[in-house]
Each structure stands twice: as C-alpha cells, then as structure tokens.
Amino acid sequence: MTFSGEFLAFILLALVAISGGVLLLNLTKVVHMVVALVFTFISIAGIYILLSAEFLAVVQVLIYSGAISIIMLFGIMLTKHNDEEEATAKGGKWRKAFLLLGVLAFGAVFYAGIYNLDFGSTPVALHENNAEQIGISLFSDYVIPFELMSVLLLVAFVGAIVLSKKDEEKEGEKE
Amino acid sequence: MIQDLLHSSPGILNFGIFFVLALLFLFVILGFVTYAILAERKVLGFMQGRIGPNHLGGRWGLLQTVADVLKLLVKEDLIPKAADRPLFILAPVIAFAPSFIVVATIPFTDKLQFADLNVGLLYYIAISGISIIGTLMAAWASNNKYSLIGGMRAAAQMVSYEIPLVMSGLGIVLLTGSLNLNEIVAQQQEAGWFILWQPIAFVVFFISATAELYRVPFDLAEAENELVAGFHTEYSGFRWAMFMLSEYVYMFAMASLISVLFLGGWLPPFEFLGFIPGAVWFALKFSLVVYILIWFRATFPRLRADQLMEFAWKVLLPVALANIFLTALLKELLSIF
Numbered sequence: 001m002t003f004s005g006e007f008l009a010f011i012l013l014a015l016v017a018i019s020g021g022v023l024l025l026n027l028t029k030v031v032h033m034v035v036a037l038v039f040t041f042i043s044i045a046g047i048y049i050l051l052s053a054e055f056l057a058v059v060q061v062l063i064y065s066g067a068i069s070i071i072m073l074f075g076i077m078l079t080k081h082n083d084e085e086e087a088t089a090k091g092g093k094w095r096k097a098f099l100l101l102g103v104l105a106f107g108a109v110f111y112a113g114i115y116n117l118d119f120g121s122t123p124v125a126l127h128e129n130n131a132e133q134i135g136i137s138l139f140s141d142y143v144i145p146f147e148l149m150s151v152l153l154l155v156a157f158v159g160a161i162v163l164s165k166k167d168e169e170k171e172g173e174k175e
Numbered sequence: 176m177i178q179d180l181l182h183s184s185p186g187i188l189n190f191g192i193f194f195v196l197a198l199l200f201l202f203v204i205l206g207f208v209t210y211a212i213l214a215e216r217k218v219l220g221f222m223q224g225r226i227g228p229n230h231l232g233g234r235w236g237l238l239q240t241v242a243d244v245l246k247l248l249v250k251e252d253l254i255p256k257a258a259d260r261p262l263f264i265l266a267p268v269i270a271f272a273p274s275f276i277v278v279a280t281i282p283f284t285d286k287l288q289f290a291d292l293n294v295g296l297l298y299y300i301a302i303s304g305i306s307i308i309g310t311l312m313a314a315w316a317s318n319n320k321y322s323l324i325g326g327m328r329a330a331a332q333m334v335s336y337e338i339p340l341v342m343s344g345l346g347i348v349l350l351t352g353s354l355n356l357n358e359i360v361a362q363q364q365e366a367g368w369f370i371l372w373q374p375i376a377f378v379v380f381f382i383s384a385t386a387e388l389y390r391v392p393f394d395l396a397e398a399e400n401e402l403v404a405g406f407h408t409e410y411s412g413f414r415w416a417m418f419m420l421s422e423y424v425y426m427f428a429m430a431s432l433i434s435v436l437f438l439g440g441w442l443p444p445f446e447f448l449g450f451i452p453g454a455v456w457f458a459l460k461f462s463l464v465v466y467i468l469i470w471f472r473a474t475f476p477r478l479r480a481d482q483l484m485e486f487a488w489k490v491l492l493p494v495a496l497a498n499i500f501l502t503a504l505l506k507e508l509l510s511i512f
Contacts, residue, residue, distance in 0.1 A: 059297075062297070062304060066304030067334070077202070
C-alpha cells in the first residue's frame with residue numbers, strides 16, 4: 001500500500017465523517033446533533049471530490065450541508081428546541097455483549113463483501129466535465145424518471161402550500 | 176503553477192508551498208479588508224457631508240482601521256454565562272472559514288488563480304451557503320432574544336436570495352455552456368461583456384448579491400434600531416472581529432465574482448487598451464463594484480421584513496426565470512453563441 005496524499009486525505013475525511021456520526025448519536029442537545037451532522041455531510045462531499053465527482057460534491061454541500069441542515073435547524077428552533085436526551089443506562093452485560101457481536105459481524109460482512117468487489121472495467125473519461133455528462137445522460141437515458149421526479153416534487157410543493165393555507169384559515173376562525 | 180503543484184507527488188515541501196501561498200493570500204485579503212473599511216467610512220462621510228476618519232495616519236486616516244483592529248484584539252474576551260459554550264466558540268470559525276474558501280476559485284487574471292474548478296460558479300454558491308450555519312449557531316448559542324431573531328432573519332434571507340442569485344447566473348451558464356469561471360471570461364473575450372448580453376440578469380444578480388452580503392438596504396439581520404446588533408449582539412472582541420472579517424471577505428469575493436461574471440474579469444474594455452495589464456483592469460472593475468455597494472449603503476433606506484421576502488419570491492425569482500427563458504430563446508433563434 002502506498003502512502004499518498006489521496007490516502008491521507010481519505011483517512012482524515014473518513015475520520016471526520018465517522019466521528020460526526022458518532023457525535024450525532026452521543027450528544028445530548030438537539031442543536032449540537034445537527035452541527036455534528038453537518039460535519040458528516042461536508043466530509044462526505046470531500047470524499048466525492050477525492051473520487052473526482054466534483055459536481056456531486058458541490059451539490060452535496062449545496063443541498064445537504066446548506067439547505068437541509070438549515071431547514072432542520074429551523075424546525076428544531078421553532079419547536080421543542082430545549083429538548084435534551086437523558087442519559088440512559090439500561091440493558092445489562094448480555095445486551096452490551098450482543099451489541100458488540102452484532103457490530104463486529106456487520107463490519108466483517110461488509111469487509112468481506114466490499115474488499116474483493118469488482119465492478120468490471122469502468123470507462124476512463126467519467127471524471128472530465130462531470131456536470132455536462134450528468135446532464136446529457138439525465139436528459140437522454142433517464143428522461144422519464146427525471147420527469148416523474150419533477151412531478152412528484154411539484155405535488156409535494158402544492159401539498160405543502162395547501163396544508164399551510166388550511167392552518168391559516170383555522171387560526172382566523174379562532175380569533 | 177498551481178496546476179503543476181496539484182499533480183505532483185505530495186510531501187512536506189508541497190504542503191509548505193501551499194501553506195505559504197494561502198498565508199500570503201490571507202494577508203492580501205486582510206489588507207483589502209482594512210482599507211475597505213476605511214474606504215467605506217470615508218465614502219460614507221463624503222456622501223453625508225462629513226470628513227470621516229482623519230486623525231490617525233495622516234490627513235486620510237490611513238491607520239484608523241489598524242488601530243481599531245488592535246483595540247479589538249486586546250479587548251476582554253466575554254462569553255455569557257447562559258450561552259451554549261462550545262457552539263458559541265465554534266460559530267465565528269464556521270462563519271469565517273467558508274468566506275476564505277470561496278475566494279480560491281476566483282480568477283483574478285488569466286494566470287493568477289488558486290483552483291481552476293469545472294464547477295466554479297456552483298462551488299462559490301454552495302460553499303457560501305455554509306456560512307449561514309455559523310450565523311444560526313451564533314444566534315442560537317448566544318441565548319438572547321435579539322440574537323435569535325436576527326439569526327432567523329439572516330438565515331431566511333440568505334436562503335431566499337440564494338435562489339434568484341443562482342437563477343440569474345444560469346443565463347450566463349447557458350450562453351457559455353460551462354460553469355468554469357475561466358471559460359466564462361474567455362467567452363466574454365469573443366462575444367463582449369455579459370453585462371451587455373444579460374442586463375436583466377445583472378440587475379437581479381446585483382440585488383441578490385447585496386442581500387447575500389447583508390448590506391443596506393437588506394441588513395435586517397443586524398437592524399440596530401430594533402435588534403441591537405442582530406446575531407452578534409453577545410459577541411465582542413476577537414470573536415466579533417471574525418464576523419466582521421467574514422462579512423468583508425464575502426464583499427471581496429462577491430465583488431470579484433460580479434466583475435468576472437458580468438464585467439469581463441481581467442479583459443480590457445477595448446482592444447487598443449490591451450497594453451495595460453489584466454490585473455489593473457480587474458482591480459478597477461472590482462473597485463467600481465465595491466464603490467457601488469458603499470454608495471447603496473449611503474442612499475437606500477432599509478426594507479421591511481415582509482417586503483424583503485415578497486421581493487425575493489414575487490419579483491426577483493420570476494424575473495430571473497423569465498430571463499432564463501428569454502436567453503434560451505435568443506440563443507436558439509439568433510445562434511450567436
């Protein structure tokens with residue numbers, strides 16, 4: 001195994017991604033959890049860059065670290081924002097032992113599954129003009145799923161507007 | 176030169192070179208921020224019939240900002256007792272870091288650029304979005320009503336104005352066929368500046384950019400007469416300086432982006448003026464944009480919060496969408512590009 005800059009960067013990003021995930025599970029305040037999640041999202045974008053999928057990486061930052069985290073923060077701040085998880089210490093020795101066993105088994109299965117995985121030979125030019133290639137294949141090979149997706153999003157959008165309109169009317173009746 | 180460095184094998188030497196370059200660049204930007212603040216105060220002063228800072232550093236007050244920064248650095252570092260400590264400390268860092276990351280992709284001249292990205296325009300928009308999280312964190316961690324209201328306003332404003340910003344940029348992407356900032360400038364060399372081809376997009380982009388920078392008339396997040404100072408009410412000293420720094424670095428980045436997208440970057444306005452180096456042209460255009468931003472501050476009254484949102488969604492967004500449609504139509508019918 002060669003010790004290259006790519007390897008170093010991958011280890012760092014993976015470490016940040018995993019520790020973000022672990023912190024998300026272990027922190028007690030909801031707002032802290034979202035911040036940990038943001039770190040995970042950003043480091044995943046970094047891993048995409050290492051795979052030279054620039055477009056995907058930038059969109060990951062734009063949608064996940066930007067829009068989705070902010071919507072989550074908004075949601076938390078507008079609702080039960082002072083919620084704290086109480087430290088729970090239930091479950092005995094056996095439970096912990098089984099948990100550890102489960103985690104180890106999961107790790108072993110994935111290691112065995114991924115380590116020798118071969119997708120066959122891949123085309124070489126995928127990393128050039130990423131955005132253009134994604135656009136071309138989206139609008140030539142996958143037009144129908146793409147259009148279906150847009151209709152689905154439109155329906156969700158209209159539904160959200162209808163729902164919020166109803167609330168307003170009810171509040172108006174109360175007053 | 177950067178391209179060669181990026182492809183060479185990694186090592187301590189390479190790390191050192193990148194580190195020194197970035198550090199150098201940071202100092203250039205700090206220098207800009209220092210004098211941008213002075214310029215802002217001077218221009219505002221002249222526009223309001225005052226003189227502005229004129230005591231420290233000669234007749235023009237050249238050392239005024241340096242003194243201000245020194246004062247900020249030696250100030251006592253205050254963290255309120257009820258604040259959420261880790262978030263309070265982390266927030267200024269998260270707000271500042273993206274502002275410095277985005278300038279990496281901006282081409283100052285045809286040779287002076289740190290990262291020639293294929294998705295340059297999108298990269299700028301995406302990374303600058305991370306700053307909102309820093310703002311929201313600061314607002315949240317301060318545990319103060321004014322901070323929280325300011326932070327909420329800032330986030331809502333940023334998210335709303337990002338959309339017309341991207342949509343108006345799309346017209347240029349349509350004409351160029353690339354998100355790469357270098358190629359956008361190269362296209363302008365052939366076809367003329369995009370401010371001539373995309374005047375509607377320019378107006379929408381400039382307005383949204385002003386809103387993204389939280390500058391007057393869109394500075395509701397820091398409206399001092401209703402919110403004390405908005406999301407950084409509880410901050411002082413060095414941490415407050417970080418927020419201000421990030422704001423001015425964004426101003427640097429946004430002014431550069433506007434010059435690159437619409438004003439032809441480092442290109443001279445006429446062929447016969449080509450003997451003047453590109454860096455000078457870039458600096459001139461860039462200063463013009465900064466001056467206009469300061470001019471806005473001196474002349475426009477602040478918007479109301481509901482007007483702000485309506486303006487983004489009901490005026491700017493439809494106009495930007497219509498501009499995309501018009502651009503596509505023109506491109507297909509006239510086939511100039």
